[in-house]
Amino acid sequence: MKITKEQFQKEFKNRLNEKYAMGVEDASANELYNTLGSMMRAAYSSKWHHTWKNYLANQQKQVYYFSIEFLPGKLLESNLLNMDWLEVVEESLEDMGIDLKELINVEPDMGLGNGGLGRLASCFMDSIASCGLPGNGNGIRYQYGLFKQKFIDGYQVELPDDWLNNGNVWEVRKDSKAVNVHFFGDVHLEEVEYGKLKPVYKNQQMLRAVPYDTGMIGYKNEMVNTVRLWSVEIPASEEVHYRSIEERRALEDLTAVLYPDDSNEKGRLTRLAQEYFFVSAGIQSIVRYFKTLNVSIHNIHEYVAIHINDTHPALCIPEFMRILLDEEDLTWEEAWAITLKVMSYTNHTIMAEAMEKWSVDMIKRLLPRIYQIIEEIDRRFVEDMSLKVYDGKVVENTKIIKHGEVHMAHLAIIGSHSINGVAKLHSELLKTTVLPDFYSIYPNRFNNKTNGIAQRRWLQLSNRSLSEVLDKTIGTTWRHDPLDLRLLLNYQDDEKVLEEIYQSKRKNKKRLADFIEDHSGIVVSPDAIFDVQIKRLHAYKRQLLNLMHIIKCYQDIKENPESKPHPRVFIFGAKAAPSYTYAKTIIKCINETAQLINNDPDVKDLIKIVFLENYNVSLAELIIPAADVSEQISLATKEASGTSNMKLMLNGAVTLATLDGANIEIRDAVGDENICTFGITKDEVYDYYQNQSYSAVSYYENDPVIRRVIEAFIDGTIPNIYHEGTEIFDSLIRYNDEFFVLRDFKSYVEAQEKIEECYKDQNHWRKMSLRNIAHAGAFTSDETVKNYADEIWHIDTLPNYGDEKGLE
Known part of the structure; x- marks a missing residue:
């Protein structure tokens, strides 16, 4: 992606004229920023396409990192660095009387996360690309960030963080990759042939998940991976069902804000719906891509690794099972064996209140088919543990469904082949104190991957x-x-x-x-x-x-x-x-x-x-x-x-x-x-x-x-x-x-x-x-993701991507 000062200045002025019909001396910082961003995106889009085509041609196994948060910060300077453009662009702009810092200040921080969880996910995305590894992020395109914090009389006051107000120059809307996600309704199983059951749905509510892709540029190696963020829309075929503005707004709120207030029933329902929305959309997208490889679904684990970052995406497990059972006609045993090989889970806390639990009634109402599958996973787990003569207390402590709640960490552990903590002490505490019963059942699944930073x-x-x-x-x-x-x-x-x-x-x-x-x-x-x-x-x-x-x-x-x-x-x-x-x-x-x-x-x-x-x-x-x-x-x-x-x-x-x-x-x-x-x-x-x-x-x-x-x-x-x-x-x-x-x-x-x-x-x-x-x-997260790649995801770098030379 090398560029000379002369090339840059010529292309920059042409693009500014095309976009805004003006010269450098008349443009605002915002117009200059958008021009630079669109020019950069055009420059790396061919590498982005090339990276994707390489994965396809090599039938490369890829990891899909599911996280409810990504906290990338500003991308302008980071992308310039990774493209190896930073010094040339800084000098070229200075020659034109433009201070790069002013353009950097125009860009809003992407409001896609809250703290360490989202920042880690973004560091991982940077490192996966920079290490030449085939990997993708999957999350939610929140219209508003967590909130803008102001202090008034010493008190914290929360203001809307409308970070998308002026658009996002780095994202690409992919209408052709949209999928439908279903909620509510009634579902029952009917026997279609001897011993084979199929779900029959009534009165479902359907929403459209539209992906917005952002390129993750590897450091000077010509690789560009993808973070795919999903936004909710009402499908044209469903618009007749949502006549009032209030009904429409309630649905569109699904991807409005990170962590809606869960102190009331409505907020909890929205948060659970968010979790299923981006999980279902992401899994559907993965399966659709996999089918282009013309490989048997029984071998999907050789091409796909799905990583559950904390418990928020734990519904990946029953959703993947739903697709394998209901759409691919696999038996339960076949589907479960594949799911275990595909899924892995990172635990990020030992705090009891952070271990997500959802009421059975809420999941039943919002996600009836998913609840059936969770219930069956739990039933078979308990049956299997009883056959293996585990102590009754151990079985009770590790059940997914108990006391009227679904324990998401338990679901993630039972349905994943790898469970890791994020520091040596944390991983040790998971084994000895927080999840000792699970460790006694699955000692080989537990491991440590200490966090890192980009x-x-x-x-x-x-x-x-x-x-x-x-x-x-x-x-x-x-x-x-x-x-x-x-x-x-x-x-x-x-x-x-x-x-x-x-x-x-x-x-x-x-x-x-x-x-x-x-x-x-x-x-x-x-x-x-x-x-x-x-x-x-x-x-x-x-x-x-x-x-x-x-x-x-x-x-x-x-x-x-x-x-x-x-x-x-x-x-x-x-x-x-x-x-x-x-x-x-x-x-x-x-x-x-x-x-x-x-x-x-x-x-x-x-x-x-x-x-x-x-x-x-x-x-x-x-x-x-x-x-x-x-x-x-x-x-x-x-x-x-x-x-x-x-x-x-x-x-x-x-x-x-x-x-x-x-x-x-x-x-x-x-x-x-x-x-x-x-x-x-x-x-x-x-x-x-x-x-x-x-x-x-x-x-x-x-x-x-x-x-x-x-x-x-x-x-x-x-x-x-x-x-x-x-x-x-x-x-x-x-x-x-x-x-x-x-x-x-x-x-x-x-x-x-x-x-x-x-x-x-x-x-x-x-x-x-x-x-x-x-x-x-x-x-550094480079070291961390290499360990994930080798020991959990089993993914390899494509030739020439893992070094500074990149592809010819």
């Missing part, structure tokens, strides 16, 4: 100043093979290199400080420690622990105004789910504490608190390169893996962490001396659970520091949080501190003191930072 976005794009230092110091091979970052270890005693890395960090801190002043009006110094916690707002992630430490630091300064701690800027980025009241309470308390401390003349610039609104991928790309400290402080056993820990490490931040998720593997990689750990371990957590011996009140009563900090929430120290402060106090004391914040507080304070000590010794700190960068190559 270093192209999180270093090459978001931290170009550091990337330049790396190129100059260790060469450019790390851009293709992130493990080559280890070459940096040869320079850990080189003061010139350490200084260059420091100056790169300071440049990024200055850039973020300017952004903070522009958007929040808060002036922060790039010489302060930038202490960063960026992730979804949830009690188990313990933003509250961070806040309590800040309050302690504030109280110490007020008590001793002559004290001189190193200045620190505490930076938060997080959204709380709209119905998650406690999380929104914590946001209010952080914002009011910020208002107090940032304006207290006694504190001066020793502490600043910045809570940046509307945290998204683009904001992360600004914050992460500037971070000195990476806060990874979830209660041990609660965070499955984490990926912000990897992104921050890659950019030279030092991790302050509990021994949870992938933090343990980061510690093992960098060594104890280059990370700051604290807090109770998984064994101590489970001892508390078993013995019921934890007493938050005892910490409150016996530790005057803790008591003073907690009482700040209710004694008027922090203004404007009378109700919220009481809620925080009650959660810790009356309700016994579910996530052991008080138990870990002293240890956390000591770890923060150690961080400050290390930072004051700048030579030592810079070496810690370098070692984190050097070891981060082990945590």
Whole structure:
């Protein structure tokens, strides 16, 4: 896809004239962005078509990655990098008086995800293409993102995120690939010949699923894979049934927003319908493609792998069975054997509330045939377990249907040949604590695949100043093979290199400080420690622990105004789910504490608190390169893996962490001396659970520091949080501190003191930072997807795609 400056400028001006009948000097940034995007898409579309034709010609086995979330961020700069156009385009535009950054700012973040789950899926899509692997994404084209977060009087307020308002230059609508998806109605089985049953449907509701495809461009290898996102429409043949605007709107809402409010029956029904909608559309699309290969359906597992990313797409299993049974006339035994070989499942949590369960009545009503199949899977599973003389308790614990609910994680496990966790600790907990009965039944299905990140976005794009230092110091091979970052270890005693890395960090801190002043009006110094916690707002992630430490630091300064701690800027980025009241309470308390401390003349610039609104991928790309400290402080056993820990490490931040998720593997990689750990371990957590011996009140009563900090929430120290402060106090004391914040507080304070000590010794700190960068190559999604490809999906690269040369 190479292009010269002359070629680019000529084509760009021609395309601008064709689209808008104007020259460069008259065009707005939006018009220039659309012109550039359409020009790029035209340039890679032939490679996209060529990649697809190669799969077809080679009858290549492909993986289809089903995820209810994708969080790709902006694609303009990423696509330019992967096409190997970035430098040429930047220089060419500059010659024409255009700043590429202005065009990048025009592009909205795609509102297709919420947090780590969606970002991981997008990193995987980037890596699958960049590693030359045949893979596709399958999800939902949400019209609105999760929400735009605004702070009003310290409270989170949710505004619509109409990210598609100006269209999406990267997507291609494929009307010819639309399929119909059916809901509701009645279904019964009729015998069509001896022993063979066929479903008969009445009164079904039919919706049309229309795919919008986005090209996933491999890094300088000429490969372009596909992410297919489905949008709902009412088929022309059905329009007569939906006469009122309200009826039409209710149906079109199906793909309107990610995670509709599930606190009421209507919201839960919409969410379940969403899950089936994109699963059914995706499976139908896969089977239709497979049939073009003219291969027996009995061999589909040799050509297709379907991956279930968390439980949201677990309906892949009964839907695939439905097609094999009802449309392909396979026997149950044949269909089930094939389904097991095709399906694999990643578990992303041990939190009980995140293990999806749906009421039997709701599935029966919305998806009657699917419920019949789930019921039969469950019946046969129980029968099989009983024949194998498993303990009755084990069978009861592993059933799919119990207590009037369908357990989606159980369905995903029983119907998949592989079940993986996303960090070594998480995978171990699945076996020993969360799913031990399943592990006793299917020990060979369980495995670990530690998460990873796309270093192209999180270093090459978001931290170009550091990337330049790396190129100059260790060469450019790390851009293709992130493990080559280890070459940096040869320079850990080189003061010139350490200084260059420091100056790169300071440049990024200055850039973020300017952004903070522009958007929040808060002036922060790039010489302060930038202490960063960026992730979804949830009690188990313990933003509250961070806040309590800040309050302690504030109280110490007020008590001793002559004290001189190193200045620190505490930076938060997080959204709380709209119905998650406690999380929104914590946001209010952080914002009011910020208002107090940032304006207290006694504190001066020793502490600043910045809570940046509307945290998204683009904001992360600004914050992460500037971070000195990476806060990874979830209660041990609660965070499955984490990926912000990897992104921050890659950019030279030092991790302050509990021994949870992938933090343990980061510690093992960098060594104890280059990370700051604290807090109770998984064994101590489970001892508390078993013995019921934890007493938050005892910490409150016996530790005057803790008591003073907690009482700040209710004694008027922090203004404007009378109700919220009481809620925080009650959660810790009356309700016994579910996530052991008080138990870990002293240890956390000591770890923060150690961080400050290390930072004051700048030579030592810079070496810690370098070692984190050097070891981060082990945590890239390239390495992760290669392991998935080899050990779970059994897919191979096409010749010439897995390297930088690409196809001739």
